[in-house]
Amino acid sequence: MDLKPLLEKNDTKILLVVLDGLGGLPVREDGKTELELANTPNLDRLAYLSACGLHIPVDIGITPGSGPGHLGLFGYEPTRYEIGRGILEALGLDMEVTERDIAIRGNFATVEYRDGIPIVVDRRAGRISTEENRRIVQKIAEKIKEIDGVKVFIKSGREHRVAIVLRFPEALPPGSDAVNDTDPQATGVAPLKAEGKNPNAQRVAEIINRLTQRIAEIIKDEPKANYLLMRGVAQKPDIEPFGERYGLRAVAIAVYPMYKGLAKLVGMEEANPQGETIESQIETLKEVWDRYDFFFVHIKKTDSYGEDGNVEGKVKVLEEFDRKLPQFLELKPDVLIVTGDHSTPCAMKGHSWHPVPLLIYSPYVLGRTCQAFTERECLKGELGIIPAHKIMQLALAHAGRLKKYGA
Numbered sequence: 001m002d003l004k005p006l007l008e009k010n011d012t013k014i015l016l017v018v019l020d021g022l023g024g025l026p027v028r029e030d031g032k033t034e035l036e037l038a039n040t041p042n043l044d045r046l047a048y049l050s051a052c053g054l055h056i057p058v059d060i061g062i063t064p065g066s067g068p069g070h071l072g073l074f075g076y077e078p079t080r081y082e083i084g085r086g087i088l089e090a091l092g093l094d095m096e097v098t099e100r101d102i103a104i105r106g107n108f109a110t111v112e113y114r115d116g117i118p119i120v121v122d123r124r125a126g127r128i129s130t131e132e133n134r135r136i137v138q139k140i141a142e143k144i145k146e147i148d149g150v151k152v153f154i155k156s157g158r159e160h161r162v163a164i165v166l167r168f169p170e171a172l173p174p175g176s177d178a179v180n181d182t183d184p185q186a187t188g189v190a191p192l193k194a195e196g197k198n199p200n201a202q203r204v205a206e207i208i209n210r211l212t213q214r215i216a217e218i219i220k221d222e223p224k225a226n227y228l229l230m231r232g233v234a235q236k237p238d239i240e241p242f243g244e245r246y247g248l249r250a251v252a253i254a255v256y257p258m259y260k261g262l263a264k265l266v267g268m269e270e271a272n273p274q275g276e277t278i279e280s281q282i283e284t285l286k287e288v289w290d291r292y293d294f295f296f297v298h299i300k301k302t303d304s305y306g307e308d309g310n311v312e313g314k315v316k317v318l319e320e321f322d323r324k325l326p327q328f329l330e331l332k333p334d335v336l337i338v339t340g341d342h343s344t345p346c347a348m349k350g351h352s353w354h355p356v357p358l359l360i361y362s363p364y365v366l367g368r369t370c371q372a373f374t375e376r377e378c379l380k381g382e383l384g385i386i387p388a389h390k391i392m393q394l395a396l397a398h399a400g401r402l403k404k405y406g407a
Contacts, residue, residue, distance in 0.1 A: 003393065003402065007247040012334035012399040014248070015285075015295045018073060019321060020066070020259075021303030022340025023054075023356045023375060025347045027311045034306075034346060035357065035374040038315045040322035043338070046329075047373035051365035053383025054355035054375070055391060057342050063353045066303075067232075069341030070262045074242060074296075075392030081239060083265070084177060085232025089163040091264045092257030093155045097236045099171040102204050105232040105258070106154075106162040107183060108133065108225035111191070118216065118227055120187050124160045125225040127304075136225050137162055143218055147210050157257045160225065166207060176200040176235060182212060183229035191229055204233065241267030242294075246396060251288055253281050254298035263296060278324045289331055297328075306344030314346055335398045336361040337391065338373070355385050362398035 024033035057064040058078045067088055068078035086103035097103050108125040111118035137156045144152050151167040178197035184190070194209050196202030208230055215228045242250050244267075252263030255276050263270060271288045273280040281297055289295075299321060305313035328336065339358040342351050357378040359370075370377040379385075383394075396402045 001393075003246070003396065006402045006405060007396075008401050008403050009247060010400055012401065013289075013293055013295070013331075014335045014337070014395050014399050015297070015328065015331070015333035016073065016337045016395070017297045017328065017339075018070070018299065019302045019318070019338065019340050020298065020300050021306040021342060021344025021351070023343025023345065023352070023354050024306070024314070025343075025345035025352075025354065027346050033375055034311055034314045035318060036372075036376070037311070038318040038322070040318060040373060042322045042325040043373040044371065046325065046336075046338070046361055047359050047370045047377065049365075049367050050359040050361040050370075051367065051383050052357075052359045052370040052373070052378045052381025054378050054385045055339065055358045055388040056355050056385060057388045061353050063351050064342045065351070066258060066341060067262065069388070070259070071266075072388030073339070073341060073391060074262075074266055075245065075389055076239070076266070077389045081237055083237055084234025085258060086163065087232070087234040087236055088258045088261035088265065089157055089161065089232070090155075090165055090261065092259065092261030093157060093163050095153060095155055095163055095165050097165060098167070099236070100168050101236070102166040102168070102172065102177055103232075103234050103236070104164040104166070104208070104230050106164055107229045107231060108136065108160040108162070109183075109191075109227045109229045110224050111227040117190050119190055120184060120227075120229075122224070123183060123185075123187065123229065127159045128225050130156065130158055132225065133157070133159065133162065136219055136222060140215055140218055144211070144214055147207050147214070150207050152211060158255070161257070162228070163257065164211075164230075166204070166211075172204075172235060173200055174235070176204055177233050179205045179208065179233040181229070181231045181233070182208070183231050191227070194230065194233075208233070237265070239266060243267055246294070246392065247401070248294040249292045250294040250296065251292040252296045252298070253284050253288075254296070255281070256298070256300050259298040259300070268296060278321060282324060282327045285328075286331065295333075302340070303344045306346050307349055309346045309349040311346045334362060334400075335395050337395060339391070356388075358383060358386075358391065360391075360394060360398060364398055
């Protein structure tokens with residue numbers, strides 16, 4: 001539904017806090033999930049006073065990537081947009097991306113060579129430090145400027161992540177990014193070869209394969225990060241700006257480049273915290289509170305620990321957020337949404353298709369249906385199970401920013 005005819009201006013403020021990879025599955029014999037194990041009295045109290053439910057990020061049974069997961073939360077139907085991780089990482093690192101470019105997200109990995117064939121041992125190179133990443137990227141950038149007439153730009157991200165932009169001599173036709181990842185998504189196997197699904201994409205794939213080989217030669221003696229897996233090959237998509245879509249001045253407060261890139265992609269402004277802690281993000285939120293209507297705060301570590309299968313780590317992040325929650329509430333947002341972009345159960349060590357816990361706090365909810373903020377309690381909530389891309393519609397309604405439809 002086009003909401004533009006219904007939009008109404010006012011001074012209300014909407015705060016969306018995304019605990020990345022929030023949802024979980026049973027991790028103990030008693031069946032408790034990470035959320036159920038965490039001691040979160042503030043979240044539980046807020047859930048009791050809120051409209052609760054679960055959301056489906058993309059579709060039933062479909063495991064979402066971070067891009068589609070966040071697009072849904074921003075109110076865009078994820079299946080309408082093909083957005084690779086590459087464009088998000090590149091934009092988040094302030095790299096220029098034009099119609100001549102292909103953007104790629106790279107993961108440093110650890111491989112062992114067996115009969116000359118690289119075999120993946122660790123897909124994230126032990127999550128090397130960002131400082132180590134920068135040293136290795138500098139070494140690569142000094143030695144690789146172009147591949148067969150295609151300019152190569154590479155920039156360090158967080159930990160094991162990098163962004164690469166391939167700049168071709170001419171504008172690329174749509175579909176040139178139809179190239180598979182070289183990350184096999186498993187250990188004990190060889191990286192995949194990049195292959196294109198059409199002639200234009202095959203040209204891109206060949207450049208990616210040559211670049212991968214060159215990089216492997218340069219970093220083969222590194223103790224951990226001795227290979228680069230390519231992910232999310234992408235062109236810059238055409239997407240309606242968030243501000244035009246909803247009549248909101250929006251700002252993103254995120255630490256990791258990919259999520260800054262997601263926000264930039266839809267036209268949000270960016271406010272950079274001075275540190276990497278939840279506390280530093282709250283301080284930044286306070287600084288910009290008077291300048292915007294919509295605030296997107298992204299907290300990453302719930303997802304990282306989920307992917308590592310680290311139950312204790314994920315629980316600790318949830319408990320840390322709970323301790324900081326009163327500071328968010330002190331700002332008195334008219335609407336507060338707490339949810340995740342997808343589930344990352346420690347039991348699965350990866351993203352999953354499971355519905356994600358959701359709460360919406362405002363003066364206009366029924367509330368008092370859930371005793372805690374957990375997967376099982378949210379099943380009892382008034383929201384039921386809804387598509388993620390409808391959450392923004394609810395946020396606008398609770399903020400008094402939608403007029404009545406029809407006579």
